[in-house]
Structure formats: C-alpha cells, structure tokens
Amino acid sequence: MIDFSLYVITDERYLNVFNIYEAVERAIFGGATVIQYRAKRKTAKEMFEEASLVREATKHHDIPFIVNDRLDLALAVEADGVHLGQEDLPIDAARRIAGNHFIIGLSTHNLNEVEEASKEKFVDYIGFGPIFPTTTKENPAPTTGTKLLCEAVKISSLPVVAIGGINESNVDEVLKCKPAGIAVVRAAFESGDPYENVKKLREKIEGKI
Amino acid sequence: MIDFSLYVITDERYLNVFNIYEAVERAIFGGATVIQYRAKRKTAKEMFEEASLVREATKHHDIPFIVNDRLDLALAVEADGVHLGQEDLPIDAARRIAGNHFIIGLSTHNLNEVEEASKEKFVDYIGFGPIFPTTTKENPAPTTGTKLLCEAVKISSLPVVAIGGINESNVDEVLKCKPAGIAVVRAAFESGDPYENVKKLREKIEGKI
Numbered sequence: 321m322i323d324f325s326l327y328v329i330t331d332e333r334y335l336n337v338f339n340i341y342e343a344v345e346r347a348i349f350g351g352a353t354v355i356q357y358r359a360k361r362k363t364a365k366e367m368f369e370e371a372s373l374v375r376e377a378t379k380h381h382d383i384p385f386i387v388n389d390r391l392d393l394a395l396a397v398e399a400d401g402v403h404l405g406q407e408d409l410p411i412d413a414a415r416r417i418a419g420n421h422f423i424i425g426l427s428t429h430n431l432n433e434v435e436e437a438s439k440e441k442f443v444d445y446i447g448f449g450p451i452f453p454t455t456t457k458e459n460p461a462p463t464t465g466t467k468l469l470c471e472a473v474k475i476s477s478l479p480v481v482a483i484g485g486i487n488e489s490n491v492d493e494v495l496k497c498k499p500a501g502i503a504v505v506r507a508a509f510e511s512g513d514p515y516e517n518v519k520k521l522r523e524k525i526e527g528k529i
Numbered sequence: 530m531i532d533f534s535l536y537v538i539t540d541e542r543y544l545n546v547f548n549i550y551e552a553v554e555r556a557i558f559g560g561a562t563v564i565q566y567r568a569k570r571k572t573a574k575e576m577f578e579e580a581s582l583v584r585e586a587t588k589h590h591d592i593p594f595i596v597n598d599r600l601d602l603a604l605a606v607e608a609d610g611v612h613l614g615q616e617d618l619p620i621d622a623a624r625r626i627a628g629n630h631f632i633i634g635l636s637t638h639n640l641n642e643v644e645e646a647s648k649e650k651f652v653d654y655i656g657f658g659p660i661f662p663t664t665t666k667e668n669p670a671p672t673t674g675t676k677l678l679c680e681a682v683k684i685s686s687l688p689v690v691a692i693g694g695i696n697e698s699n700v701d702e703v704l705k706c707k708p709a710g711i712a713v714v715r716a717a718f719e720s721g722d723p724y725e726n727v728k729k730l731r732e733k734i735e736g737k738i
C-alpha cells in the first residue's frame with residue numbers, strides 16, 4: 321500500500337534554490353512520501369536528465385517516484401509510476417505498456433470524473449482539484465473548494481490526493497475531508513528550504529491522514 | 530529490410546482535405562513505403578485517436594508505421610517504430626523500453642550528428658536535413674543543401690532518409706546523392722490528392738533508389 325499522504329511535486333518554475341537532487345532529498349527528509357516530477361517547458365532530453373536525478377534521490381531513500389504525463393519518460397528513468405491527465409494517453413494503453421506493477425494516477429476535476437475514474441480498473445489513485453486557486457498550472461480547471469473534495473473522497477473507490485494551492489495555512493480545512501493525501505508544489509519549493517517547508521506540512525498532517 | 534524510399538509524414542497543419550485514415554490510405558496507394566505520424570499542437574489523447582487511425586490504415590496495407598517523438602504514443606497505438614530528435618529521449622533508453630524488433634530513427638542535421646548516429650548501435654536509420662528551406666517545422670535547423678546530403682550518405686553506416694522541402698521539382702537533385710529514401714510532408718498533403726501527389730514522386734524515384 322502506497323503512502324500518498326504527502327505527495328510532493330517538482331516543477332521547473334519553482335525550483336530556483338537548490339539543484340533538483342538536493343531539493344528532492346530535502347523534501348524527503350521533511351516527510352514527503354511520494355515524489356512526482358513535472359515539467360512543461362523542457363525538451364524530453366532535459367526532462368530525462370532531471371528526472372534521472374530525481375529517480376536517484378527517491379531510490380536512495382526508498383520513496384515512490386512518479387512522472388507526470390509522459391509514460392515514455394517514466395519508463396526511461398525507471399520511475400515507479402506515471403500520473404496522467406484527462407487529455408493524456410488512455411489509461412488502458414498505459415497499463416498495457418507499463419505492466420501490472422506500475423502506479424497509474426489520474427487527474428480529476430469534478431465528481432463526474434471521479435465517478436468515471438472509480439470505474440477504471442487500471443487506475444491506482446486519483447488527484448482531485450484544484451482545491452484552491454493556483455498559478456502553478458498554466459491552464460487550471462476551475463477550483464473545486466473543499467466541499468466538493470469531501471464529496472469526491474466519499475464517492476471515490478480509489479485513494480484521493482487533494483491538489484491545488486494547498487499550503488500550511490489552508491491544509492487543515494483540506495484534512496477535514498480525509499483524503500489519502502495532499503499534493504503540493506509551491507508550498508514545498510517556491511521559497512525557503514524544502515526540508516522546512518515539507519516538515520511544517522508533515523506536522524499538520526500527522527495523525528490526520 | 531525496410532523500404533524507406535518514400536517516407537510520408539502526416540502533419541496536422543497540412544491535412545485539410547481528407548480525414549487522416551483516407552489521406553494516409555491514398556498516400557499508400559500512391560506509393561508511400563513508410564508512414565510517420567507527427568503532431569506538435571495536439572494533446573496526447575487527440576494524438577492517440579489520430580495515430581490509431583493511421584495504425585489501422587498502415588496495418589491494412591502492411592506498411593511500416595512510425596510515430597514521431599513520443600515513444601509512449603508509439604507503443605500505445607502499437608506502431609512499428611519511433612522517430613526521435615536530438616532533443617528527445619536517449620536512444621538506448623528507447624531501445625530498452627521498446628525491445629529489439631522496434632524501428633528507431635534519429636534526426637540528424639549535420640555531418641557530426643551523422644557520425645555520432647553511425648556509432649549508435651540502437652539506431653535503425655537516420656533522417657538528414659532539412660535539405661531545402663521548409664516552413665513545416667516550427668524551428669527548423671539551417672538547411673543542409675544536397676552537397677552535404679551526398680556527404681552524409683557517404684559517411685553514414687545507416688540508411689539515410691533525406692528530409693526538408695523536397696518536392697516534385699527538386700527531388701531529382703536529391704536522388705543524385707543516393708539516399709535510402711526521401712521524406713515528404715507538404716508535397717504529399719498540402720494540397721490536392723495525396724494519391725496523385727505521392728504517385729508523381731514515386732515515378733521520379735523509380736529505379737533511382
């Protein structure tokens with residue numbers, strides 16, 4: 321069983337302070353339980369180089385590593401899984417290519433998508449959001465708020481990871497819905513030390529997920 | 530041995546007339562020996578849907594089908610190969626993921642890249658170009674001309690497919706270099722009937738490749 325409780329996503333736009341290996345390692349020291357690599361503006365070659373470093377750091381500390389969008393990149397760096405959006409490759413094709421022991425996550429943005437995802441036999445967990453406004457994704461879906469998140473957790477047969485604008489000051493509200501985990505990008509990496517940033521979230525979560 | 534002689538590339542920007550299945554089928558009737566699917570502005574889901582149709586058409590006529598850039602898409606639609614650029618995933622990772630019976634092509638733009646590609650034990654053929662000016666690729670490399678193409682064919686240990694701005698009126702010049710094939714996008718699909726367009730090129734090539 322994968323511990324999705326503190327799902328930390330790297331994003332090139334918010335990784336200014338450290339090198340990516342060190343940033344990821346510090347997030348893991350702070351309490352990240354899953355790491356996702358996400359990049360939108362890089363070539364596959366650049367992504368391969370970075371994601372290889374993230375793979376090293378996560379392997380070293382025995383933390384599941386998931387690559388966003390690109391299954392080929394995920395397989396190339398020997399990641400543990402891939403996270404797909406509604407506009408990515410079909411889930412069943414991804415499962416066929418990647419095999420049974422691969423983690424496949426799917427983004428959902430409304431209760432209808434949660435219901436559909438729950439019927440998919442090849443999905444391991446879903447992301448749900450954006451819960452709060454976020455500038456991280458370039459074309460974000462409308463925010464769901466926590467009321468819809470609570471509904472999503474209730475109706476989903478799959479672990480639900482809440483995502484979108486979650487930070488230290490609003491995480492308590494999110495935790496009331498009892499998601500399987502929270503995902504963060506900026507709260508971990510935008511400024512300061514990823515170790516301190518993630519540790520603060522870890523302390524908020526402790527005993528509540 | 531794959532017949533690379535008339536390598537026809539679909540591109541969403543030049544596929545206005547027919548549906549993609551029909552366009553590809555007509556190119557095959559005209560004498561295309563390889564079909565490549567290329568799309569730069571579509572989601573993976575849209576690409577999957579289109580490439581699945583191209584896979585159907587090529588399978589129906591027993592023509593090798595190659596997907597540009599995205600190995601995951603190539604595997605998802607059960608294509609015969611992938612064509613990678615210098616900025617895509619590393620060749621050895623692609624080979625490891627795709628297995629030995631998969632066609633892997635690599636774009637090259639100068640003699641140095643041709644030399645490097647010739648050393649790669651996992652590349653099956655190279656594209657070389659752009660031979661002539663082209664507006665098809667959004668950030669094209671400087672044109673090579675046919676003099677460099679002739680050099681490339683001489684030094685390459687791999688089949689060389691000439692690409693970039695090739696059409697009925699300049700193909701003879703290209704054929705003098707004795708490449709393994711010519712690749713076309715616009716000359717096949719930009720206007721008129723792909724069958725007629727490709728057939729004209731086929732007649733020019735006959736006996737010369």
Ligand code: NI
Pocket residue numbers: 345380
């Ligand atoms: Ni360490």
